[in-house]
Amino acid sequence: MxxxxxxxxxxxxxxxxxxxxxxxxxxxxxxxPRSAIAAIQNSLDLLREYPDPEYAALRSALGKFHQISPEWILPGNGAAELLTWACWDLAKLEVTYLLTPAFSDYFRALKAFGAKIDRCPLKMQGNRSKFKIQNEKLSLQGAGFLLNNPHNPTGRLFTRESILPYLEEFSLVVVDEAFMDFLTPDRQQSLIDAVQNYPNLVILRSLTKFYSLPGLRIGYAIAHPDRLNEWQQRRDPWSVNVLAEIAAIAMLRDTxxxxxxxxxxxxxxxxxxxxxxxxxxxxxxxxxxxxxxxxxxxxxxxxxxxxxxxxxxxxxxxxxxxxxxxxxxxxxxxxxxxxxxxxxxxxxxx
Ligand SMILES: Cc1ncc(COP(=O)(O)O)c(C=O)c1O
Missing domain, CATH: 3.90.1150.10 (Aspartate Aminotransferase, domain 1)
Structure with a gap:
């Protein structure tokens, strides 16, 4: 899978x-990155301690990186963990539209909470094989929308402007931006700066692909603090280990x-x-x-x-x-x- x-x-x-x-x-x-490996090697003593349950240092580093206040950010055990919590919220809605083809973990997380899934296939456009969202399929209030940008597996990048209207229509929009870091900042189409205007928007980010540390498990969600606090209260304590926290702080600084x-x-x-x-x-x-x-x-x-x-x-x-x-x-x-x-x-x- x-x-x-x-x-x-x-x-x-x-x-x-x-x-x-x-x-x-x-x-x-x-x-x-060597910076991350060095940070891990220099911090092995920290394994004797529990992580800070609030992840204050990492949240502050992420806040600085994205120019957003730390309470809008929740680190997790890879984007995969935060996807689970986002799907927990999506499952409370009548239906979740899922842009397909979709990363298989979306089905895992949505099904875990019994979410009703309605596939919204990307349409192949012409012989350049450009995929397009079939807007006519999407309608409902009381519904959620889960998509990723850039899209895995097609590589298609949706502009911010093409996603913003969905934030007016859907009760919850979850945008998985796991691969966004691979675009230079001038080409990125992240919705992070829209989060403060839309409490119904959740952004998922991964640090494991760009920084090549899938074994470490580190990602984060950016969303309204009330939503993130609720997730934090429900999930396992310390889901991010001390070394992942230290490595993440080092690599965010590694320009x-x-x-x-x-x-x-x-x-x-x-x-x-x-x-x-x-x-x-x-x-x-x-x-x-x-x-x-x-x-x-x-x-x-x-x-x-x-x-x-x-x-x-x-x-x-x-x-x-x-x-x-x-x-x-x-x-x-x-x-x-x-x-x-x-x-x-x-x-x-x-
Ligand atoms: C689109 C997408 N989102 C999220 C993930 C999970 O990332 P992480 O390793 O941070 O859990 C993957 C991993 O393959 C992915 O392809």
Missing amino acids: HGGNLAWAAALAGCSPSAILDFSASINPLGA VFQHQTWDWLASAKPLLFSGLEQLPGLQPLPSAANFFLVKTEQSSSEIQRQLLERFRILIRDCLSFAELGDRYFRVAVRSRDENQRLVESLTKIL
Whole structure:
């Protein structure tokens, strides 16, 4: 269901998990930042203490980063934990419109609380494979809307202006911005600065993809303090561990790493796109994020199997996205050399 299943891939490829070149999880290949690793190493003594249940230092660092007051921010055990709480709120509504294809965890979290889900499929537009929200499907007051921006798996970026009208219509809008950091600040379309005007808006952010620390588990929600206080009172205490808190504070300050990431992506991404585009039967979709959804004339699970068995390369098939099935796969952007290896391996297979 998720990318990055290296144990499964290694069993198929007949090698150790560390020998797999993983394009299936969309994680920044430059990380983890040295600043975060050093902060963790220097703070191991803190493991003897409980975390601050209010996460005051981290909230303050996040507040500074986003220029928003700390009580509007709640750190969590990855965006995934906060998604669960957002879905708890969505489940209180009559129905939740879910933009599909959707990250599989949305279904997990919505179903956990018995939310009624109405799929709102992104429509393919023309032969440039641009996806569009089908507005005519969306109507109800008393309903919620869950979407992500940039959208996983299509890479589509919705403008702020295209989402703002939904805040007037829906009782609750949850925008998962897990991949927003990959865009340079001038291109980001975050709704964080709208939160103070809309108590019905929840933003979810992840620190695990951009900073390449999915094993650490750290994300945060930005929403009205009343909502966040309610979540805080209901959830397990100390859901963010001390090392995650310390690392997050260090990497938010690491502007060098942030700029290195934007520079790497600006040079590696267009090359990977054109490499994929030139292959017979493949059509990568334009993407605002650090991954591409690729349409394929051949079976994507067959391509995945061959890449694994012959080249120890793992891509993400899209079988768990009901709307996409076996005619799409997703690849992360990695270093230029690794991307080249992917394109050359695909050339041999196709
Ligand atoms: C769209 C999206 N949102 C959220 C997450 C979860 O992020 P985290 O690792 O912060 O829990 C993922 C992870 O794959 C994701 O793809």
